[in-house]
Amino acid sequence: MTSLPAGDRPTDTIGETAAPLVSRTVPLAPELGAALLSLVPPGGPRDLVSWVRRGEGLVGWGRAASLTTSGPDRMAELDAWWARLVGSAVVRDEVDRPGTGPVAFGSVSYAAGSPAGATLVVPEVVVGVRGGVAWLTTVGVEQAPSVAAVPGLAEVRVHPAPPPPQDVAFSDGALSPAQWAGAVAEAVSRITAGSLDKVVLARDLEVVASGALDVRWLLHRLAETYDTTWVFAVDGLVGATPELLVRREKGLVTSRVLAGTIRRTGDDEHDLALAASLARSSKDLEEHEYAVRSVADALAPHCSSMNVPEAPFVLHLSNVMHLATDVAGVLVDGASSLALAESLHPSAAVCGTPTRDADAVIAELEHMDRGRYAGPVGWIDATGDGEWGIALRCGAVAEDDPSRIRLFAGCGIVAGSDPEAEVAESSAKFVPMRDALTATAP
Incomplete structure (x- = not known):
C-alpha cells in the first residue's frame, strides 16, 4: 500500500x-x-x-x-x-x-x-x-x-425517505412449519441416539412484493427497531444480525457468541422472569456451551491471552433474548479479520457439534440451500482489521427479480428440544424482516 x-x-x-x-x-x-x-x-x-x-x-x-x-x-x-x-x-x-x-x-x-x-x-x-x-x-x-476535487463529495447529501414495499405476500419455503417440526423431531431422535450433540436447523419463507424492493427501506426500519444489532447489506443480502462472529482491531480479537433464545412478551417484569429462566435452562445452557467451545477452539491457534467467561449473560433485543458470551484474545499470527472469520465458520451456533455430523444432518433434513444465510458478512480494511457477523435475521433479494426476497431463520436443536417450541422460536426470528417488509411509511 x-x-x-x-x-x-x-x-x-x-x-x-x-x-x-x-x-x-x-x-x-x-x-x-x-x-x-x-x-x-x-x-x-x-x-x-x-x-x-x-x-x-x-x-x-x-x-x-x-x-x-x-x-x-x-x-x-x-x-x-x-x-x-x-x-x-x-x-x-x-x-x-x-x-x-x-x-x-x-x-x-x-x-x-x-x-x-x-x-x-x-x-x-x-x-x-x-x-x-x-x-x-x-x-x-x-x-x-x-x-479540492474529491469524487463524490458534492453528492453526499441526505436523500428523501425510500418508498415502502407494496402488496407484500408471504408463503412457505422449502418446508411448511409442520414439515419443519418433523425435521426437528428427527434431529432430536438422532441426538438422543448419540449420533451427534447438537444441530442447527433452518427454514425459509418466500416473499414477493408488487414492485422492486428498495433495500434502503429495509435498512432504515431494521436500524430503527433493532439498534443493538449490526444492520447489513452486501450484494443483495440484507438483515440485522445480533451475532458478531469476529472483530479484529489493532491486535485485539473479539467474538460474541449467541445460542439459547427466548421470545420477549413486551411486559418488562415478565421478561425479567423469562431472562432468569433462560439463564437457568439446562437445554439452552447446553446449546450455548457447545457454541462457546467451538469459537474458543477456533480462535486459540491465532490468539494468546484468551478470555472465555465461565457463564453467559442475557442479551436483550427488541423481540427476543439470547444467552451471550464475549470471547476475546490477542492476535499473534497476523491473520486478517477475513481469515479469522474463515477459521470460525461454521461455528456450533449455526451448524452444530460435531461439525461434520451436524452438516450432514443439515443437508439431509433442511431440503434447501441456505445460500449466504448463516455465513460470514461484514467488512475488511487495508490493514486486515474489520468486523464480520453471522448473516442472521436476514433475506436475500432474488438476483433475477428484485421484487422477491427469501427470508431465513434457524434454531439450535439439542436433546431437550421440543419441535413446536422450535417452530415458535423460528417464527420469532422471522419477525425483524417480516416487520420491516410490512411497515408503512411514517
Whole structure:
C-alpha cells in the first residue's frame, strides 16, 4: 500500500494492464454523519453496502472492484485477492481510523458447494462514522484526486425517505412449519441416539412484493427497531444480525457468541422472569456451551491471552433474548479479520457439534440451500482489521427479480428440544424482516 502526498499521481499497476486502486479519505461534517443511512442514494439491491449499529458504522455505493468465488477455498481466495489489491493501492487517508482508507464488504455462502458463493465488493464511495467523527472515502483507478476535487463529495447529501414495499405476500419455503417440526423431531431422535450433540436447523419463507424492493427501506426500519444489532447489506443480502462472529482491531480479537433464545412478551417484569429462566435452562445452557467451545477452539491457534467467561449473560433485543458470551484474545499470527472469520465458520451456533455430523444432518433434513444465510458478512480494511457477523435475521433479494426476497431463520436443536417450541422460536426470528417488509411509511 502506497501513501501519497498531495498532488502526487500513482504509477504502480495491478498485474500488467490495470492501474492500481486509488483511495482518498477526507473528514466529513459530523452533521452529515448523523444521518448515515439517509446518505445512501437510490439504486438496485446490489448497488449498496451497509454495516451500521446505533448510528455508527459504514455505508457505501458503487463498485470500484469486486470478486466472487466458490468452493471450499472461497474465503482464502477472497483474502488473497484483497491483500494483492491493497498491496498495490495508492492511499491518501486524512482520518486514520478503523474503516478508513479502502474497504471491502463481503458475504459468504454457508456451504462450500452453494451456488451463492462468496463475494467481496469495494465500493466507489464509503461514508463512515465512529465516535462522533465522520469521513468520506472514494476509490477508483484514475489519477489520485486533489484535496479540492474529491469524487463524490458534492453528492453526499441526505436523500428523501425510500418508498415502502407494496402488496407484500408471504408463503412457505422449502418446508411448511409442520414439515419443519418433523425435521426437528428427527434431529432430536438422532441426538438422543448419540449420533451427534447438537444441530442447527433452518427454514425459509418466500416473499414477493408488487414492485422492486428498495433495500434502503429495509435498512432504515431494521436500524430503527433493532439498534443493538449490526444492520447489513452486501450484494443483495440484507438483515440485522445480533451475532458478531469476529472483530479484529489493532491486535485485539473479539467474538460474541449467541445460542439459547427466548421470545420477549413486551411486559418488562415478565421478561425479567423469562431472562432468569433462560439463564437457568439446562437445554439452552447446553446449546450455548457447545457454541462457546467451538469459537474458543477456533480462535486459540491465532490468539494468546484468551478470555472465555465461565457463564453467559442475557442479551436483550427488541423481540427476543439470547444467552451471550464475549470471547476475546490477542492476535499473534497476523491473520486478517477475513481469515479469522474463515477459521470460525461454521461455528456450533449455526451448524452444530460435531461439525461434520451436524452438516450432514443439515443437508439431509433442511431440503434447501441456505445460500449466504448463516455465513460470514461484514467488512475488511487495508490493514486486515474489520468486523464480520453471522448473516442472521436476514433475506436475500432474488438476483433475477428484485421484487422477491427469501427470508431465513434457524434454531439450535439439542436433546431437550421440543419441535413446536422450535417452530415458535423460528417464527420469532422471522419477525425483524417480516416487520420491516410490512411497515408503512411514517
